[in-house]
Amino acid sequence: MPTNNTANPFETGDDEIERFALEECIKRQRVDHRVAVMVWPAAHCELAVKFAKLSARVTAADREANQQNVEGRILASGYGNEIRYASLDLPNIPDDLPDEPYDIIVIRYGLSHLPYLEARAVIRQFMLKLRIGGKLYVSILGINSELGDGYEDREKTVEERFCNLAPAMIKKYNIKGKVCLYSERNLFLLLLEAGASVLRTLTTTYGNVKAVAVRV
Numbered sequence: 001m002p003t004n005n006t007a008n009p010f011e012t013g014d015d016e017i018e019r020f021a022l023e024e025c026i027k028r029q030r031v032d033h034r035v036a037v038m039v040w041p042a043a044h045c046e047l048a049v050k051f052a053k054l055s056a057r058v059t060a061a062d063r064e065a066n067q068q069n070v071e072g073r074i075l076a077s078g079y080g081n082e083i084r085y086a087s088l089d090l091p092n093i094p095d096d097l098p099d100e101p102y103d104i105i106v107i108r109y110g111l112s113h114l115p116y117l118e119a120r121a122v123i124r125q126f127m128l129k130l131r132i133g134g135k136l137y138v139s140i141l142g143i144n145s146e147l148g149d150g151y152e153d154r155e156k157t158v159e160e161r162f163c164n165l166a167p168a169m170i171k172k173y174n175i176k177g178k179v180c181l182y183s184e185r186n187l188f189l190l191l192l193e194a195g196a197s198v199l200r201t202l203t204t205t206y207g208n209v210k211a212v213a214v215r216v
Contacts (some may be wrong), residue, residue: 017210018047018204021106021137025054028103036099038129039106040088041066045073045108052082057099061088091118093125101131109208112141112179115162116190119180123194130215136196138211143181145207147173151181158186184209 028035039048042060051058058079062070064087074083084098091114105126111119126136129167141147143161148154150166160164162180165179170176182190184201187209196213203209 015139016204017137017139017212018050018106020212021104021135022050022054022105024135025051025056029055032103035104036102037102037106038086038097038102039108040090041108041110042073042085043108044068045064045070045083046047047075047108048074048083049079051104052077052079052172056082056104058083059086059095059098059100059102060084061086063087063089090114091122093129095127100129101133101134102129103131104137105130105134106137108139109141111138112181114176114180114184116159120190120194123191123196127194127196127213127215130143132215134215135199136191136213136215138187138191138213140182140187140209141175141179142203142206142208143183143186144203145181147175148180148207152190154181158182158189182209187211 010125025035037051037056038061040061042048044210045060048058058073060083066087070085074080086097090110092138117170121146147165147169153161153163162178164178165175186201188198188201191211191213197216199214201211
């Protein structure tokens with residue numbers, strides 16, 4: 001994910017798909033009062049804290065290299081009883097994660113750093129971490145966003161599409177390594193092929209794509 005100080009369209013505080021997930025948490029709390037949520041990657045834990053404020057049990061999952069940072073942010077948030085860190089570095093997903101099965105899983109752009117076929121396998125594993133009726137909220141980098149400018153694999157099929165961004169985009173957004181960029185249809189098919197029931201997809205103003213799917 002972008003990490004520089006440029007005002008960027010890929011990590012905003014007003015993310016529609018995250019708002020959908022928070023609204024879903026509120027609805028479920030009215031019925032069950034035992035809502036379990038996982039956020040990956042946890043990053044600065046801002047979303048994990050929003051769920052914790054709604055009384056959800058939250059797993060803030062991130063790479064082992066980020067453990068100290070994530071745990072520090074959890075402690076500083078004052079929600080240490082509601083949020084737990086879990087080590088998770090795609091494509092490897094642990095067999096057992098805290099508080100699974102989940103009602104809600106939010107994936108924030110991390111899938112873009114995997115080839116399509118690996119991303120499909122990961123989605124299948126995430127779906128198994130959901131309880132029946134649980135929902136998956138996915139954000140992914142879009143091929144029709146600014147990141148698609150100069151992207152060498154643009155004309156390839158999504159199954160073959162995996163390369164570095166153009167140098168100007170790497171410099172601007174600090175997104176290093178190979179990525180797979182998606183259209184809205186690509187994300188829809190990724191979820192469908194992984195066995196999810198897709199409830200909605202959308203393309204943001206900036207060209208990135210998002211989806212909501214449910215385990216049936």
